[in-house]
Amino acid sequence: QMSKWDSHETCSLPSPQDKPRVLITGDTNIHLSLKQYGTENVILTDIKKPAPHVFSNGPFVYADVLDYKHLRELIVTNGITWLVHYSALLSAVGEANMALARKINITGLHNVLDLALEHCLRFFVPSTIGAFGPSSPRDPAPDLCVQRPRTIYGVSKVHGELMGEYLHHKYGLDFRCLRYPGVISVNTPPGGGTTDYAVQIFHDALSTGHHECYLRPDTRLPMMHISDCHRATVEFMQTPESQLSLRTYNIAAMSFTPDELAQEIQKHLPHLKVTYSLDPVRQTIADSWPMRFDDTNARRDWGWAPAFGLEELVADMLRSIEDMRV
Ligand code: AKB
Numbered sequence: 001q002m003s004k005w006d007s008h009e010t011c012s013l014p015s016p017q018d019k020p021r022v023l024i025t026g027d028t029n030i031h032l033s034l035k036q037y038g039t040e041n042v043i044l045t046d047i048k049k050p051a052p053h054v055f056s057n058g059p060f061v062y063a064d065v066l067d068y069k070h071l072r073e074l075i076v077t078n079g080i081t082w083l084v085h086y087s088a089l090l091s092a093v094g095e096a097n098m099a100l101a102r103k104i105n106i107t108g109l110h111n112v113l114d115l116a117l118e119h120c121l122r123f124f125v126p127s128t129i130g131a132f133g134p135s136s137p138r139d140p141a142p143d144l145c146v147q148r149p150r151t152i153y154g155v156s157k158v159h160g161e162l163m164g165e166y167l168h169h170k171y172g173l174d175f176r177c178l179r180y181p182g183v184i185s186v187n188t189p190p191g192g193g194t195t196d197y198a199v200q201i202f203h204d205a206l207s208t209g210h211h212e213c214y215l216r217p218d219t220r221l222p223m224m225h226i227s228d229c230h231r232a233t234v235e236f237m238q239t240p241e242s243q244l245s246l247r248t249y250n251i252a253a254m255s256f257t258p259d260e261l262a263q264e265i266q267k268h269l270p271h272l273k274v275t276y277s278l279d280p281v282r283q284t285i286a287d288s289w290p291m292r293f294d295d296t297n298a299r300r301d302w303g304w305a306p307a308f309g310l311e312e313l314v315a316d317m318l319r320s321i322e323d324m325r326v
Contacts, residue, residue: 011120011172020122023080025065025112026087028054029187033230043078046087051187065108068115075119082237085112085125092282093192094153105156113163117173124237125164127179127248129222130194131157134288141290143250143297150288161248168247177248178236181255181293184313185226186320194285198223198261202317205265205272206325214279217259220291224253225308225316232304239302246301252293253306254313264314 022034022042028050031042039058044050047064054060063070065087074080087108094101109125116123132141133149147158164175182195189199197213198221204211224232232251256264262274298304308316 011117011174020082021078021080022082022084023074023078024084024086025063026085027188028060029185029226030084030086030230030233031057033227033234043074043080045074065104065111068111071111071115072118075115075121080119080121082122083112083116083124084233084237085109085123088156089153090191090193091128091130091151091153091285092194092196092279094156095151095281095285096192098152101152101156105153106159109156109160109163113167113173116175117167117171120174122174122176122237123164124176124178124233125160126233127157127161127177128154129179129181129289129293130154130285131161131179132288132290136290138290138292140252140292140294141250142294143246143248151285165247174241175247176236176244178232178298179248179250179293180229181222181224181252183224183226183229184317186317186324188226194282194289195221195223197258198256201258201261201265201274202314202321205269206318206321209269209271210273210275211262212275212277213258213262214277214282215258215286216278216283217262217274217276218257219283219286220255220257221286221289222252222255222291222293223313224251224306225313228253228306228308231307232298235304236298236302243301246297249298249301249304250293250295251298251304251306252295253308254310255292256310260310261314264310265318268314268318 024044026046028044031044034042042058044060045063088105089101130153131147135146135148137145149155161177167173168175184198201211266272
């Protein structure tokens with residue numbers, strides 16, 4: 001469809017800072033970090049039925065990121081000013097279904113980027129450690145370096161970073177992107193990622209006491225607690241444009257291996273047994289990703305600082321899973 005951007009206008013409407021109206025695709029948990037804006041101002045969307053508590057925390061609407069007209073209707077009808085776009089297939093599941101990953105991660109992204117331009121929205125999409133590849137510097141990976149990922153997930157994320165920055169420089173789109181480490185959360189079950197073991201191990205530790213890990217014990221990857229990840233996203237979205245020297249930033253919190261994570265959990269649950277049965281697909285992916293992230297620019301430009309290290313992460317995950325079980 002033709003949008004006004006076909007006539008090369010630029011986005012001149014300032015995005016309101018104080019009370020944005022936010023549309024979120026594909027993540028029904030970040031709304032808790034946005035509750036300062038009023039639950040009625042944050043609309044969650046997905047194609048999957050969310051957990052029951054989501055319905056009591058504000059509006060939830062079925063929306064498919066491939067349905068451009070419906071998304072446009074939601075933006076117009078609800079006076080949306082910020083669009084936070086999480087819908088995506090993750091790395092391992094993307095390798096198993098390349099065509100679907102390309103559709104959701106690239107076509108879906110084009111839809112929301114076009115809509116963000118058309119309606120002058122502040123636009124956020126996460127990128128990832130998966131946007132780097134075997135030829136990138138891995139310890140640490142800086143913001144700007146060679147990015148030649150070998151997964152469709154990584155390729156789609158680099159494409160997103162570049163498309164958004166292009167639309168920012170050419171048309172003034174208020175594009176914002178953070179490269180997330182592996183995100184560790186109780187509420188989000190493992191969903192086809194390479195870093196999933198670092199969530200599953202907690203559930204296994206508290207149920208059977210045995211975790212079979214598909215990565216080598218010495219595979220080091222950057223990781224982050226979900227609450228740090230959501231806080232980073234909200235703080236970044238609130239940062240005035242004048243403070244941003246980049247539009248895509250790495251954010252870091254900790255880096256660990258399966259063996260180090262197991263040892264930290266064993267301080268609480270000494271009976272935990274971890275065995276290793278490698279998945280060659282996920283091991284190859286992990287071996288191509290950064291071991292550590294350099295987030296100097298995020299710290300300098302908008303004050304990023306994580307609250308959770310490995311010790312705090314483990315204590316919090318075990319406590320939260322136990323709370324859910326009673
Ligand atoms: C994955 O493992 O695919 C994701 C990621 C690191 O982007 N968790």
